[in-house]
Structure formats: C-alpha cells, structure tokens
Amino acid sequence: MTATWLDPTLPARQRATDLVAAMTLEQKIAQLHGAMETIDIYALSTQAAENGEDLDQLAAQIRIDRHVTAIDELGIPRFRVTNGPVGVGMGDGTPSPPATSLPMTIGLAAGFDPELAHAYGDIIGSETATLGQHVLEGPGVCLHRTPIAGRNFEYFSEDPYLSGVMGVEVATAIQSHDVIAMAKHFAVNDQETERFRADVEVDEHVLRELYLLPFEMLVKDAEIAAVMSAYNRVRGTYATENRYLLTDVLRRDWGFEGYVQSDFWSCRSAAASLTAGMDHEMPDAKWLNETTVQAALHDTSLEIETVDRALVRRFTQMFRFGQFERPYAPGVIDAADHGAIARRIGAEIAVLLKNDGAVLPLNPDLADLVVIGQSAFVDQACLGGGGSSKVTPLYTVTPRQGLEDVLSDLGCDGTVRVVTVADDLSNLEEAKDAARRASAVVVMAGLIATEGADQPDANMLNDQNTMIEQLLGLNPTTVVVLKDSNPVLMPWIDHAPAVLEVWNQGSEDGHVVADLLFGVVNPSGKVPTSYPVTEDDTFYAGHAERYPGTDEGDGFPVIRYSEGLQIGYRWHQAHNIEPLFGFGHGLSYTTFDLTDVDVDAPDGARAPITVTFTVTNTGPVAGAEVVQVYLGIPAEGQPPKRLVGFRKMHLQAGQSQTGTIVMDPAATNHPLSVWSYRTGSFTTVPGAYTVYVGTSADHTPHSATVTAS
Missing domain, CATH: 3.40.50.1700 (Glycoside hydrolase family 3 C-terminal domain)
Structure with a gap:
C-alpha cells in the first residue's frame, strides 16, 4: 500500500480522503474520540458541589489525556489539544505546561483595537506551537447576554460586531502558527446555570443578527479550522445533535470546511450526533466507542460514509497546517518577551x-x-x-x-x-x-x-x-x-x-x-459590556423565563430569548434606561475633539458608506480615542442603534489625525441588513437609515441620514 497521504505536495483534502480509505473500521472509530478514560462529568460536578469544591478543583482531576491516540503504522500523530481562550490552558500533559497568563478576553475587547487582538492571539498561537500542541480551544465568541454569566470573562462583549472583529484577529493570529483555532461554544451557550440541560428558544432573526454573527465572521473572515459545539439544547435539540446549526447554517449557509468537536462531555449520542454534523468527541469515548458505533452501523442508524466524512474533515485541517509532518519537540516559551x-x-x-x-x-x-x-x-x-x-x-x-x-x-x-x-x-x-x-x-x-x-x-x-x-x-x-x-x-x-x-x-x-x-500609560479602553445601575435595569429582571429559565413541563429549564435583539446597550436605549457606564464609554488623562465628520453615501444604503472624521488631542499628554459608528435601521423590532464600525486613534498631545470607517453591505457582519424570514437571508430594507458617529453608544453627537429605496 502506498501511503499517499504522507505526501505533503498533495492537497490536504485528497490526503485526508486517501488516509481514511486506508483505515480499518477499528482504526476509524479510535480516531473519532479523545483518549481520556471515560468518566461521569455529571457525577463529578455533583460531588464537587456537595464537597464545597469549585470547578478548579474538579478540573484538576481531568487535567490529563487531552489527546487522540496516535496510529503509528499509518503515520497519524498523537493529536494534542489544549484549552483557551485566555492563554494556553489545560494542555496534553501532566501537569499542564506553564504559559503566559494573559488578561481575560472581556478586557481584550475593551481595547477596541484589532491590532491588540492580533498580538494577543499571536502569543497564544506561538505558545501552543512551542508546547507541541495542535489545537487551541478558542476564541470564545458567545455574547454577554447577562452581566452575571460565569464565562463572560472568556467571551468578548455584549455586541456581536465587536466580538466578531476581535475574534477574527485572535483566530487568524493563532492559525498563523499552524495551530488549529476552535470557535466556541456553538451556539447560545450564554449562561452556566443548568448548562448541561437547558433549552434555548430564540427567534431566527435574533439568532442570526446577534448570537450567530460572530461565528459567521470567524468562518468567513478567519477561515477558522474548527468549531466546538455547546452543552445546551437549542430549540429542543442538543447542540451536538442539532443538524440545523451544524450542517444547514455552519456548512450550507456559511461554507465552513473545518470540523466540529464536542465540548467536553457534551456529546449525547453516536448516530444522531455524527449525522447532524458533529465530527469529534472529546475528551473520551462515552458515545463514539467501538460498541456503540458498530451497533449503529449494524442497525443502519449510522452510515460508514458519515464516519468517513467526520474523519476527513478533521484530517484535512491537520494536513492543512502540516501537523502530520511536525515532530513533537516542545520548546521553551520566551517568558520575558511575551510578558x-x-x-x-x-x-x-x-x-x-x-x-x-x-x-x-x-x-x-x-x-x-x-x-x-x-x-x-x-x-x-x-x-x-x-x-x-x-x-x-x-x-x-x-x-x-x-x-x-x-x-x-x-x-x-x-x-x-x-x-x-x-x-x-x-x-x-x-x-x-x-x-x-x-x-x-x-x-x-x-x-x-x-x-x-x-x-x-x-x-x-x-x-x-x-x-x-x-x-x-x-x-x-x-x-x-x-x-x-x-x-x-x-x-x-x-x-x-x-x-x-x-x-x-x-x-x-x-x-x-x-x-x-502613575501615568506611564494613558488608559484608552472602552466598556465592552454595559454596567447597569441596578439589576432591575436589566432585561431579565422579573422575567425568570428569560433567565435563568423555567421548567415548562419537560423536566428541564427552557430559556426564552423574548427580549429579542434588546440586550446590553440596545436594551438600555430602547427603554430609555440610563446605564451606570454604557457601552463604548471610557475616559482618558487627556481630552479629544471629534470634528469634520462626513458621511458619504452616493448610492444610498445599498452600497458602501464611508464615514470620515478628524480627531484632535486637545490635552497635555499622548492618548488614544475610539471613534464609533452606529446605525439606526428602519425595520420593526430593531434597536435604536447597533455598532457597525470603530477605529482607535493614537495621538500625541496637540496632534490631529483624519480617519475613515467604511460600512460595506457585502461585509460578513451585514452592517446594513436584517434577517428576512421571506428570503431566508440578510436583506437591506427600504427606508431612512441614521448613521451615528461619536465616542460611545450614548455619545453620538454627529449623525446623518442615508436612504435605501
């Protein structure tokens, strides 16, 4: 047998297809899952809670075997997976290797600076590669639907566009080191309460315009190699078994060519999950084991072509990044430079x-x-x-x-x-x-x-x-x-x-x-998620069906996103509620003046709109200001404003600088469009669009009207 899949001159997908064709069924099944000994995560979680332990103590018990076993006779390397997205977390090894502990992702979003996000991802990608790992589980781009969610620190912000822009830069930088980046958690994994059981009920336009948008940007703009499916149910079906999300949206609508991994122990079945579009179970073989997969193949609830498809998807990404050719040779992280x-x-x-x-x-x-x-x-x-x-x-x-x-x-x-x-x-x-x-x-x-x-x-x-x-x-x-x-x-x-x-x-x-x-550095961050005055000012106050969810008779909590598009600053503005500190707010040790704002839209709202402006540092020290562009869309149910562009400007004292922000209807964030139930796609509706320009969602002193006929 000629091992054509080991020829690096051949296309990645061809190599993957050739490899899978050469594998026995037993070898195929061994590559569908991680190598950790199967444990009951639910029992461990319950035990930890009863003993007063936190998740860190629980995690210490599951710190090893974050890998897929090698098959030496086929040249398949041990596939090493490490967690993210705030640095190289729990990797394959005991104990996990030390790495640079970075600021939390919510803080990175406060930078409102794609270059910072790229530098952040570059550290993560570099260290993942140095430590001999193949996959970094991140970035996480779920939204901050509530200010109290336990994993908000791993996610960027309450705004899908800001989250998408920053996530794309992080993922692109990670993958520049021939490391697979993995977007997570797909989808609407926006709370930790009952995350293993809860069902999210959400309207399609809300799902598309808010919660799926950062993932769409990662797929299209970053060509991200992997996606991690979530724990929760979505419209009654677990995310790992949700064909609509994993196949119809992710692959048919967006053109995703990577593979889907389960979150750890989120896989709930063999045939249903693989058929829906989940390709890889981690960290063990609770479901995609030889007994279960063989039985499913025998009773035809699962087809061998579906198994092959799952493996080809993952191997293609491994070949794409040269991971079969790379020897395992962990190096030393440059702690001083990265620090x-x-x-x-x-x-x-x-x-x-x-x-x-x-x-x-x-x-x-x-x-x-x-x-x-x-x-x-x-x-x-x-x-x-x-x-x-x-x-x-x-x-x-x-x-x-x-x-x-x-x-x-x-x-x-x-x-x-x-x-x-x-x-x-x-x-x-x-x-x-x-x-x-x-x-x-x-x-x-x-x-x-x-x-x-x-x-x-x-x-x-x-x-x-x-x-x-x-x-x-x-x-x-x-x-x-x-x-x-x-x-x-x-x-x-x-x-x-x-x-x-x-x-x-x-x-x-x-x-x-x-x-x-002491002013060695002038702060220039902006609030990425609104600070309410009290929790009575939030959309879920008095609405248990919105959070944390209620049992509607099925035995598990149902969370209804009945607030629609109104979360964060969109909620505050729609209901005239003044936040304590609103989205985009941030002061400086200097002062700025935003002038000469011009909105150029020669073809209305169906073609690119260019916003130009001048920012002047009117204070005594160097600093940075973030110019933000919001859009008011003439469609029922839309919030007063949504972020569609931003640019961070660094200026010396007394310096003026001209900047440009372009809103392109063809961009992956669909800045001028809303989801149409009639067409099943994003559509620019006719009417008068208001372009707002300022330095926060609540401070947009410049505006202009653009019409779409």
Whole structure:
C-alpha cells in the first residue's frame, strides 16, 4: 500500500480522503474520540458541589489525556489539544505546561483595537506551537447576554460586531502558527446555570443578527479550522445533535470546511450526533466507542460514509497546517518577551470609568501609598478565569511588586504598604486608619468569575461594596481599582473620585496597574459590556423565563430569548434606561475633539458608506480615542442603534489625525441588513437609515441620514 497521504505536495483534502480509505473500521472509530478514560462529568460536578469544591478543583482531576491516540503504522500523530481562550490552558500533559497568563478576553475587547487582538492571539498561537500542541480551544465568541454569566470573562462583549472583529484577529493570529483555532461554544451557550440541560428558544432573526454573527465572521473572515459545539439544547435539540446549526447554517449557509468537536462531555449520542454534523468527541469515548458505533452501523442508524466524512474533515485541517509532518519537540516559551507584550496589552485595555478632579494619574513623588483590599486582589496577581481555561502562569507580578518597580523606574522612593482586609471585614478599622494616614489610597476590589457557575447577582463578593463605601471619604486622594471579569454594581460610585477598571489582568497585573496609576500609560479602553445601575435595569429582571429559565413541563429549564435583539446597550436605549457606564464609554488623562465628520453615501444604503472624521488631542499628554459608528435601521423590532464600525486613534498631545470607517453591505457582519424570514437571508430594507458617529453608544453627537429605496 502506498501511503499517499504522507505526501505533503498533495492537497490536504485528497490526503485526508486517501488516509481514511486506508483505515480499518477499528482504526476509524479510535480516531473519532479523545483518549481520556471515560468518566461521569455529571457525577463529578455533583460531588464537587456537595464537597464545597469549585470547578478548579474538579478540573484538576481531568487535567490529563487531552489527546487522540496516535496510529503509528499509518503515520497519524498523537493529536494534542489544549484549552483557551485566555492563554494556553489545560494542555496534553501532566501537569499542564506553564504559559503566559494573559488578561481575560472581556478586557481584550475593551481595547477596541484589532491590532491588540492580533498580538494577543499571536502569543497564544506561538505558545501552543512551542508546547507541541495542535489545537487551541478558542476564541470564545458567545455574547454577554447577562452581566452575571460565569464565562463572560472568556467571551468578548455584549455586541456581536465587536466580538466578531476581535475574534477574527485572535483566530487568524493563532492559525498563523499552524495551530488549529476552535470557535466556541456553538451556539447560545450564554449562561452556566443548568448548562448541561437547558433549552434555548430564540427567534431566527435574533439568532442570526446577534448570537450567530460572530461565528459567521470567524468562518468567513478567519477561515477558522474548527468549531466546538455547546452543552445546551437549542430549540429542543442538543447542540451536538442539532443538524440545523451544524450542517444547514455552519456548512450550507456559511461554507465552513473545518470540523466540529464536542465540548467536553457534551456529546449525547453516536448516530444522531455524527449525522447532524458533529465530527469529534472529546475528551473520551462515552458515545463514539467501538460498541456503540458498530451497533449503529449494524442497525443502519449510522452510515460508514458519515464516519468517513467526520474523519476527513478533521484530517484535512491537520494536513492543512502540516501537523502530520511536525515532530513533537516542545520548546521553551520566551517568558520575558511575551510578558512585555502582555503588559502592553493590559495597559491599553484598562477603562478609566471616572476621574473627578483629575485625581489620576497619581503623583509618583508621594511619600506613602497604601493599597487596601481583600487578598485575591492585593496580595497576588489577579489571574482570573476559574475553570478549564485557567492558565498555569510562568510567573506573576504582585500589586506591591509592580508599584515598587514602576516607582523605582520613575526615580521615586515613596513607600508602598499593603493592608489586606479579611473577607469578613473583621479588620476594616485597621484599613480605615491606614487610609487616613497615607499620602494616597488605592482600593483594589473586584470579581473573579468561573466556568460552571453564574454569579448570584452583579455585586462583588465578600461584601466588598461595604468595604469600599467605608474607605471612601477618608482621604481626598483615593482611587478605586476594579479587577473584574464581569461588570459589577457600584452603589458607592457617587463618593468615589476616581474609578479604574483593569479587569483580571493575568501575570503582569502589578506592573500594568502601576503603569496606569502613575501615568506611564494613558488608559484608552472602552466598556465592552454595559454596567447597569441596578439589576432591575436589566432585561431579565422579573422575567425568570428569560433567565435563568423555567421548567415548562419537560423536566428541564427552557430559556426564552423574548427580549429579542434588546440586550446590553440596545436594551438600555430602547427603554430609555440610563446605564451606570454604557457601552463604548471610557475616559482618558487627556481630552479629544471629534470634528469634520462626513458621511458619504452616493448610492444610498445599498452600497458602501464611508464615514470620515478628524480627531484632535486637545490635552497635555499622548492618548488614544475610539471613534464609533452606529446605525439606526428602519425595520420593526430593531434597536435604536447597533455598532457597525470603530477605529482607535493614537495621538500625541496637540496632534490631529483624519480617519475613515467604511460600512460595506457585502461585509460578513451585514452592517446594513436584517434577517428576512421571506428570503431566508440578510436583506437591506427600504427606508431612512441614521448613521451615528461619536465616542460611545450614548455619545453620538454627529449623525446623518442615508436612504435605501
């Protein structure tokens, strides 16, 4: 037998087809699944909950065997899979190899900068390749439907266009290292509560215009190699068995040519899943084992051509990226170089939420700086990301170390003290006394979300709101630094002079926060997911059927997306609800002026629309502003505005720069279109479209009308 599939000069799909044709049935079945010994994830989850363990402790039990077994006689390598998307997480090996712990994905989205997203993905792709892994399970592009979802930290934002743009850059960069990127979780895996059982009921136009849109962009713009199907049901059928999603939408409508992997233990069947379009079960063979697959073939509920199809899809991507030819030779990550990039990314994604009286940046010549907060935020780097995506860091920089390093670099010798407040606030008086006596106070607080559990509400845990409230007003130079993986409520906001959201930063936490506090870097991030004033202002308040779902008689929760297109800023604007901090908001240590805005649409709303503008830095220091373009669409049920373009502009003090943003009807985000039930496609409806230009969803002082006949 001539092993033509080992000839790298042949097309990838031909090689895959030849390989599958040469395999025995037993070999084929062995390649349909991961090699972990089958375990009962549901029993483990229940056991963890009963023992008071979190998902990190559970994950430690399933940290090995993230691979598919090699078949040496056919030249099939051990197929190594590592988790993402916030860095190289749990990979194949015991223990998982250390990697650069990056800021959480929600923070990356706050950068509103595709170049930052590419740099982020470049680190992940490079380290995945260096560690000898073939697949990185990420990026995640589900939306922040609620502010309390447990995996929002892994996803980008509440807006599908922003999520899609950033996700495309991350995936493209990962795959530039001949690593398979995997979009997840397909689809509408927007909450952790009852994720293994819940059914999502959602209208088609809502599904297409919001929740599927980032995936469509990844397929078409990034040519992503793999998609991970979700745990939940969609319209009554589990995502792994959902032919409409996995075949009709993903392959027929979008032209996807990669393969579909199950989320870990999300596969629910053999014949139904493979026939629907799921191609690979991970991490074990609970369903795609020899007994079950052989039986399905025997009773004709499964065809051998379907098995072959699944294997050809995955092998094609492996050949596409040269993974059969690549020897397993793990290298050493350049921790210093990648850490420096992570530090730059981290500083550019921080959002200055409030800065009354220009409290920030702090004067580095201060004599005595006291840092106050609970241990998770002041004693160690805030890595964030509980659950299977957690990264084992190569190193970390604590808040104190970072502050002392930056002060030293600035030639200042002020002292830095840390007062750790007990989780039960039992020593809060000690912290208050320290605040009164210090030259300046930095209160660090936040939230570290985790896979497997949504938050009970949008408050920070351990009564941190009380801690902050009692510390404010004791010292006029007090700054609140938030380290969050989700938006949080801030009942104390009126009493806080300055609030800086830095997110869960990862390894370089200490340096990033110090750079921002002392003005070494000017914050330029923008809010990627709205902060409500209270949870009563959200679409699900008083609507259990919207979240967390209700049992309608089937025995499992049904979640009805009856809010339609109105989530996040779309909900706030449609109902005239003022957010605490709205989508796209973010201040700076300098000021900007947006002028000379022009909207050029010579052919109306059925052809590309060009928006030009000038941004001037009118303040004393260099900084960056994000110009944002929104569109009001003349169709029933549409929100007042939706984001259709943005551009980040970096300017020196006094500098002016002209920019351009183009809305092309042919773009994969369908900026000028809505989903048509009549045609089963995106359509530009006739009427008057309003183009809004500004610096946040709530601040768009420039507008123009464009007509589609």
